[in-house]
Amino acid sequence: MSDTMENKGAIDTTDSIYFAPLLPWQQTLWSQLTTRVLSQQSLPHALLAAGMQGMGKRAFVWRLVAWLLCRERHTHLAGACAKCESCQWLKSGTHPSLQVLPIIRMPISTDSTDNAEKLSNKAKDKKSTKPVGNSALKIKIDDIRALQPFIYQGGQGMRICVLDQAEQMTVAAANALLKTLEEPQSQVHLFLISDAPAQLLPTIKSRVQQLPLQTIDIAIAVDYVTNALGHTVNREVVGTAAIEQLIQLANGAPLAAIGMAQAPWYSKRGLWLTTWQALRSGKRSSVAASDYWQNQLGIEAFIQLSEMMLLDMRRVSLGLSELQKDVKLSTVLEIHQPMAAGLETFASSLQQTKIALQQNVQEKFAYDKLMQELAYL
Structure with a gap:
């Protein structure tokens, strides 16, 4: 990859990104x-x-x-041919007609549940293992300005710009992008990708056409997740009800459901409830619970687990049924149901712990503090 392409955010992706089979709910x-x-x-x-x-x-x-971009697209309707010169450029991350933002200089932390939704960028510090925080993914006005020669060069055939994490644009960057959106250039296409579209400026959203990707038929989702998991979740054979629960917990996103099932924390939800009960009753000290869980899960996985349990606790506190039918949460909550304020306080502590971990707070200290607070939930 040339330095020029690298500095403009060209990405190094694998065949699984560009040439993988189409997901069944995207066929239409x-x-x-x-x-x-x-x-x-x-x-x-x-x-x-x-x-x-x-x-x-x-x-x-x-x-x-x-x-x-494929040179053979007229004869390969199901996807790029993976053999022509254009496809080879994509494989090597050197395609002259593709520009990508943001520029990533460290490994990007993304949803590990969706391999197809991960990005790998050659413009990164290969010695670093610390995930990039959201602040490092900001798309700035200079990044948008750097795209202008590429967009307005003219006479160069189709050109594509992809803005991933589009909600991370600064206000100045979004306003700079508006000019491009308001003055479309022939054969130039912009793709914006966002996990949080509510954070996009209304002026941006009004000038783009949204791809209808959100609606996924539940039957198709269940079939896909079932086939992907091979009827097992953490080595336990599961039925349709368990698969449907996974999809519901993942808000209908099949790839997220698969990742959740394979996450190390998912099988420990019942154990989390047992620990919480033991802490509340005084049968186990917060120090002992902390030492135990440090051997079970990394702190980030424990936070994910705790957030999932809080989600259902909030539902029950609002008079709704729990989503996790398999761990009998409602039965536990009949004995003690935390106050809404307590749930919010613990949720806030989880968020504060995430921030503290980014500032290199020791994992043991973070675990000790969370167990102390869990005991009073």
Whole structure:
């Protein structure tokens, strides 16, 4: 990869990104878009792929980008050919007609549940193992300005810009992008990807067309997750009800459901409840609980587990049924149901712990503090 491409955010992706099989719930949209292109109807100048992580929006965008740039797309309707010069450029991360933001100089921390939604960038510090925080992913006005020569060069065939984490644009960057959105250039396409579209400026959202990727038929989702997991979750055989629960906990995102099932914390939800009960009754000290859990899960996984348990506790406190039917949460809460204020306080502590960990607070200290607070929940 040349220094020029690297500095403009070109990404190094694998075949699983550009050339993986189309996800089953995206078949209809794929057919609609490819038919439109092949019938000489141009795509909208700017498209937005938005929604929660785990629905496959990045997988769809990268696949579509590869197909649009593919020299053989007219004979390969199901996806890019993976053999032509354009596809080879994509594989090597040196495609002259593709620019990507943000520029990432360290490993990006993304939802580990969705391999197709991960990005790998050669413009990163290979000696660093610390995940990038959201603040490091900001798309700044200088980044947008650096795209202008590429966008306005003219006479160079199709050119594509992808802005991942689009909600991370600064206000100045978003305003700079507006000019490009308001003055579309021939054969230039912008793809915005966002996990939090509510954070995008209304002026940006009003000038892009959103791809309908959020609606996923539950039957298709269940079938996909079942096949992916092979009827097992953490080595335990599960049925349709368990799969449906996973999908519900993942807000309908199949890839997130798969990742959740495979996460080390998912099988320890019942154990979390047992620990909480033991702490509240005084049968176990917070120090002993902390020492025990440090051998069970890393602190980040424990935080994810705790957030999931709090989600259901909040539901029950509002008079709703719990989502996690398999751990009998409502039965436990019949004995003691935390006050809403207590739930919010513990949730706030979890968020504060995340911040503290980014500031190199020792994991043992963080665990000790959370167990002390869990005892009073």
